[in-house]
Amino acid sequence: MILPQPTATTQPFWDAAARHRLLLRRCPGCARWLHPQLTFCGCGHTALEWQEASGDAVLVSYAVARRAPVPALQADLPFTLLLVRTREGPQLVSALPGDGHTLHCGMPMRVSFPEPAEGITRVYFAPCARA
Numbered sequence: 834m835i836l837p838q839p840t841a842t843t844q845p846f847w848d849a850a851a852r853h854r855l856l857l858r859r860c861p862g863c864a865r866w867l868h869p870q871l872t873f874c875g876c877g878h879t880a881l882e883w884q885e886a887s888g889d890a891v892l893v894s895y896a897v898a899r900r901a902p903v904p905a906l907q908a909d910l911p912f913t914l915l916l917v918r919t920r921e922g923p924q925l926v927s928a929l930p931g932d933g934h935t936l937h938c939g940m941p942m943r944v945s946f947p948e949p950a951e952g953i954t955r956v957y958f959a960p961c962a963r964a
């Protein structure tokens with residue numbers, strides 16, 4: 834198991850995740866939504882804000898891992914790496930247990946906040962039924 838590694842930049846993202854809320858960066862200059870790790874916007878602003886996102890996304894791409902890239906992931910095999918596009922625009926990497934045989938690109942996804950250990954919250958996306 835690999836655990837989240839918050840940095841000074843992403844600590845608010847992980848603090849919100851622990852409260853089961855998804856935060857993304859937002860530029861006060863042009864209102865563009867940005868990835869949580871970004872510290873500046875393409876318009877030149879550097880004082881980005883945190884804002885709660887909907888939690889809705891669509892699956893952009895995925896790949897099944899059948900070999901562990903690092904020993905810490907051996908017990909999690911097989912798992913599926915996901916790239917999702919949030920409704921707000923930023924794309925996030927996520928993962929799901931299993932071989933992803935029910936996934937297809939474009940399917941609706943919803944954020945979830947599994948807690949694999951005491952005090953540890955992950956930000957994952959899983960398929961959902963959405964009209």
Ligand SMILES: [Zn+2]
Nearest residue numbers: 860863874876
């Ligand atoms: Zn901007």
